[in-house]
Amino acid sequence: MTAAPTTRRPTRQRAAIAEVLAASAGFQSAQELHAQLQSSGTRVGLATVYRALQAMATDGEADVRRTDDGEAVYRACSEGHHHHLVCRVCGRTVEIDGPAVERWTAQVSAEHGFSDVDHTLELVGTCADCR
Amino acid sequence: MTAAPTTRRPTRQRAAIAEVLAASAGFQSAQELHAQLQSSGTRVGLATVYRALQAMATDGEADVRRTDDGEAVYRACSEGHHHHLVCRVCGRTVEIDGPAVERWTAQVSAEHGFSDVDHTLELVGTCADCR
DNA sequence: ACCGAAGGTGAGAACGATTGTCAATCTCAT
DNA sequence: ATGAGATTGACAATCGTTCTCACCTTCGGT
Numbered sequence: 527m528t529a530a531p532t533t534r535r536p537t538r539q540r541a542a543i544a545e546v547l548a549a550s551a552g553f554q555s556a557q558e559l560h561a562q563l564q565s566s567g568t569r570v571g572l573a574t575v576y577r578a579l580q581a582m583a584t585d586g587e588a589d590v591r592r593t594d595d596g597e598a599v600y601r602a603c604s605e606g607h608h609h610h611l612v613c614r615v616c617g618r619t620v621e622i623d624g625p626a627v628e629r630w631t632a633q634v635s636a637e638h639g640f641s642d643v644d645h646t647l648e649l650v651g652t653c654a655d656c657r
Numbered sequence: 658m659t660a661a662p663t664t665r666r667p668t669r670q671r672a673a674i675a676e677v678l679a680a681s682a683g684f685q686s687a688q689e690l691h692a693q694l695q696s697s698g699t700r701v702g703l704a705t706v707y708r709a710l711q712a713m714a715t716d717g718e719a720d721v722r723r724t725d726d727g728e729a730v731y732r733a734c735s736e737g738h739h740h741h742l743v744c745r746v747c748g749r750t751v752e753i754d755g756p757a758v759e760r761w762t763a764q765v766s767a768e769h770g771f772s773d774v775d776h777t778l779e780l781v782g783t784c785a786d787c788r
Numbered sequence: 789a790c791c792g793a794a795g796g797t798g799a800g801a802a803c804g805a806t807t808g809t810c811a812a813t814c815t816c817a818t
Numbered sequence: 819a820t821g822a823g824a825t826t827g828a829c830a831a832t833c834g835t836t837c838t839c840a841c842c843t844t845c846g847g848t
Contacts (some may be wrong), residue, residue, distance in 0.1 A: 535815060535824060557805075571827040576806065592723040596834080599804070611769055620769050626761045627778075635782055638742055638751050641779030643782030647758075651766055666795060666844060688834075702798040707835065727805080729835065 534581065539570045543578045544587070544602075551621075552610070553591055553599035591646055612652035622649075665712065669678045670701045675718070675733075684722055684730035684750070724748075742780040746787035753780070 534605035546562050547554070554562075560575045577601050582588035589601045609627070611620040627647060673742035677693050678685070685693075691706045710731045713719035720734045721742065740758070742751040758778060 533816095533824070537814075537825065539826070555805090561773075569827095573807080574826055574829085577825085592725075592727055596723060596727040596729065598698055598727065611766065611771060611774070613771065622769075624761065624765070627758055628762075630755065630757045631780055632736065634753055634755070635742065635780060638753075639785035640742060640751075640780070640782035641785075641788060642745065643742070643780050645777065645780045647778045649762055649766060649771075649774050649776045651771035654770035654772075657772060664795070664845090668843075670798065672796070686834085700798095704799080704836075705797055708796085 534585075536551055539574050540578050540581075542568045542570060544582065547579075547582070547600060548602040552567060553589075553601045555593075555597050555599050557597075559600070589644065609647045609649065611649040611651065613656055614650050616653065616656050618653050618655075659757075665716070670705050671709050671712075673699045673701060674706060675713065678713070678731060679733040680721060682732075684720075684723075684732045686728050686730050692733070722750075740778045740780065742782065744784035744787055745781050746783055749784050749786075 542563060543559065546566075547558055556572070556575050556579050559579070560570065562574050562601045563570050563575070574622050579588060579590075580597075583590045583600065587603055591599050591601070593599055608621050608623050611622050612618070624647065627645075631643060635641070673694060674690065676692055677697075679752055681714055687703070687707050687710055690710070691701065691703050694701050694706070710719060710721075714721045714731065717738075719730075719731045720741075722730050722732075724741075725745075739752045739754045742753050743749070755778065758776075762776045764776060766772070
């Protein structure tokens with residue numbers, strides 16, 4: 527859980543995947559990432575994308591989350607994080623920053639004796655234009 | 658997404674499913690629930706179990722959560738809306754109530770002109786016992 | 789109580805994301 | 819350069835979940 531038991535070698539594919547992941551702000555599924563690589567001309571197998579993402583998640587280089595329909599989505603771990611307010615009709619997305627929420631989560635976590643707490647917050651509503 | 662426009666009829670199967678769900682304390686997958694019904698002699702189709710659980714979740718009668726491997730697990734929802742603090746190691750779950758978060762989301766939503774905003778917040782960390 | 793209409797059910801097929809398989813390929817240390 | 823072992827990729831195999839469709843129930847009117 528703390529170290530990488532299996533030796534991990536640097537490869538062209540891993541680098542490409544890490545790069546694409548780091549380049550985008552939000553969470554992406556393995557399939558989306560694979561599609562991006564394809565369209566950018568980088569030929570990488572889908573299975574490899576899955577394996578690389580899992581490895582990164584295990585090594586703490588990526589965050590994993592499950593969408594409502596069970597798809598696994600990944601995000602580069604170190605980047606600053608924010609949340610999204612999504613319109614359920616047109617899909618418009620607003621990035622929001624929630625210092626208040628961050629503070630609250632930290633407090634609640636501590637109260638229950640939890641450490642290394644990560645959080646996911648998503649707001650879904652109807653935007654002014656779609657009302 | 659906000660109301661249940663489709664009329665929902667009471668049936669033997671729905672009742673059985675709701676009962677089993679209410680009878681157990683923790684989260685269960687649709688498959689586990691189905692197995693329980695089978696062994697207790699209640700004959701219900703797996704597809705029906707899935708449909709019923711989804712309906713209950715939509716109607717706010719059940720809580721849904723995704724396990725790390727993407728399986729959907731359900732639990733009877735006591736009442737009111739709350740969030741979860743889940744241990745990433747042992748899966749222990751603490752229900753938390755976040756008036757501060759509720760307030761914050763309402764405010765942010767209003768600021769951006771969004772209405773009927775729903776939110777999902779999940780905290781994942783390592784509990785004291787698993788540290 | 790009887791009927792037609794619309795929702796509900798169940799068995800099995802279909803789906804789609806993810807994982808396993810295995811020969812070919814690539815990296816690293818020697 | 820070379821051999822050992824990690825990595826890759828095309829494809830098959832899993833497995834939870836959803837779809838299809840013919841049959842069964844419940845509901846509202848009569």
